[in-house]
Amino acid sequence: MTDETDAVNQAIAGELALTDPAVRSTRARYEKLFDPEYVEVGSSGRRYTYEDMMAWLPDHAGSSExxxxxxxxxxxxxxxxxxxxxxxxxxxxxxxxxRRTSLWRKQNEETGWRMYYHQGTPVPPGAE
Structure with a gap:
């Protein structure tokens, strides 16, 4: 496996973990996946920071088993x-x-891959 393939696979694994209610509802698990400089433009159009996500994620839809x-x-x-x-x-x-896009960055081996930026755009009903 090439280094690039490994990097992509690790970012995908982190992204998938953030869709898991068990991860989303447990700060000790999800905080390791977000970069301290994290910013999101949600599908609602709202802007979120790292601090917003730390407080908001466990109570957000998709975080309940x-x-x-x-x-x-x-x-x-x-x-x-x-x-x-x-x-x-x-x-x-x-x-x-x-439709979603994320940037994952790895600054060092200790912290590993963390989500740095995320954006979600709603897809209207019937759109391809």
Missing amino acids: GGPRYAPSAITGVVLAPGLVHLTYETDFDGQRA
């Missing part, structure tokens, strides 16, 4: 530079689709 879950599909990734991976994919959450 018994509730709806994010179903990701067609995840692809590319290494933009050493230590920087760009992922794109689509999610379905309780019938609502969104």
Whole structure:
């Protein structure tokens, strides 16, 4: 496995972990996956920071074992530079689709791969 393939696979693994309610509801698990400089533009149009996500994620939809879950599909990734991976994919959450993009960065071996930026864009019903 090449270093680039390994980097993409690790970023994808982190992204998938963040769709797991067991991870989303446990700060000790999810805080390791977010870069301290994290920023998100959510599918709602709202902007979130690292601090926002630390407080918001456990109570957000998709964080409950018994509730709806994010179903990701067609995840692809590319290494933009050493230590920087760009992922794109689509999610379905309780019938609502969104196209998503994330930047994952690795600054050192100790911290590993962490989500640096994320954006979600709603897909209107009937759109391809």
